[in-house]
Amino acid sequence: MKNMKKSNLIILGMVFLSFGCTENYIDEIIPVAQGTDITAPQVTIEFPSEGTLIRVTEDVTAINIKFEVMDDIEVESISLKLNGNEIAKYNDFKDYRRVIKEHLHENLGNGAHTLVVEARDLSGKTTTKTVNFEKVEPYKPMYDGETFYLPFDGDYMELINIKNANVNGNPGFANGLIGRAYDGASNAYLTFPTTNLLSSEFSAVFWYKINAAPDRAGILVVGPPDTNNPNNMNNRSGGFRFFREGSGTNQTFKLNIGNGSGDNWFDGGAAASINPSTNTDWVHLAFTISETNASVYINGQKVSGGDFPGVNWTGCDVLSIASGAPRFAEWGHLSDGSLFDELRLFNKALTQEEVQNIIDAEKP
Structure with missing residues (x-):
């Protein structure tokens, strides 16, 4: 008897629960028409x-x-x-x-x-x-020994190895000698890994339109880390540092190369200098490194050079463009506000004739 009453109570409770859910808690599923198709996809x-x-x-x-x-x-x-x-x-x-x-x-x-x-x-x-x-059709190297080509034509992609630069800060683009050009800005520069770029011989050529502000800047740098001064690096035992310094009326281009036990300087003084206030045209810059000597060229003319025991590349895993940072920062040769165009690197020491041939091929 008690079991029957208990069963009746359970059934009655389920009925009330079902009624309550329908009336108060759970909406019934009601089909909704699609409506009028008003808009196109x-x-x-x-x-x-x-x-x-x-x-x-x-x-x-x-x-x-x-x-x-x-x-x-x-x-x-x-x-x-x-x-x-x-x-x-x-x-x-x-x-x-x-x-x-x-x-x-x-x-x-x-x-x-x-x-x-x-x-x-x-x-x-x-x-x-x-x-x-x-x-785009793959770029084919135009010159013997060419390993790197960065035209700066609206992007920072290097066309031989098909690699994008690591972009630091906010550089821009401007009208270049050929197409577009890198336009430097404060605290801005590019870096690339140096994989397949370094050998016992090395050369770099590019076009450059100088902005003397700031009055010193790194241009191209490949150097080792500086464990003794990691926040303001200046380890010159390996790699190279190509930079400028001076004033608004005189900027001198200098090359420093690390040989493993020390470093060698190639400073042409007046011969390697230009006046930014009067020389507002594009200039062609180049430097070459062989196993026994180095040279710096401006518009195809040798402005400094000499013998040295050869470059050491130990730890040199970063190429910096338009700044000394991060590996050449202690002396303030940081971001360059100048224009860069048609940057090419080589695994050989170019002759002066080869440098001039590149100038003749590219100059309008």
Whole structure:
């Protein structure tokens, strides 16, 4: 009898609970009509974007196309076309109002390309989005021994090894001798790893438009770390330091090279100096290092040089451009506010004739 009463109470409680949930706590599922399809699909191409330049060492590469399509009611289909040819089509979606997709196209060749993404909704409305981009032909070294080429044409990518610089601060770009140029700023500089750049012989050539403020600056530096002075490095036992110093009317270019047990100086004095207040044109700077001597050139003319026992590269894993930082900071040769263009490095000591040939090939 007690068990029957207990069972009746449980059943009655479940009925009241069911009624209470329906009335007060849990909404019934009510179908909602889709409504009127008002707008056409929205298409966003995440990559590539308009004007993208794809640089790799291969003539044919893969590209991962990323895009998104949204619609107020339902996406019916999406078509991808590259240079007029359909490369993918989609019509089955987990989320039919927001579609996020990636498509790997594996055979992108050199040249200009046009990507079209066309989306259609259930009511027949279509939206087409188009971007133009380019797969740039790989750069082929133009000169014997060339290992590094940085043109500064709107980015900081080195074109032989296809590496982007580590950018410190906020440098910019300006009109260069050829295309665009690096435009220095306070506390700004670039660094690259020195992998495959260092050998018993070494040369650097580039175009330079001087800004004498600040009155001293690092230009190109490859040096070892300074464990004795890690916050203000100035270890000159290896690598090189190419820099300038002086005043608003006289800037002298100097080269210091570490030989392992000490360092050698190549300071041409007046011959290696220019007046920034009167010389506002581009100048061509170059320096060469062999196993027995070094030379500095301005506009193809040798302005300093001499014998030394050869460069030591121990610990020299960072190339700094447009500053002495981080490895040549103690004497204040930091960021350079000048313009740089067409920087090339070599694994050989260029002759004066070779330096002049580069000048003749590049000068407008």
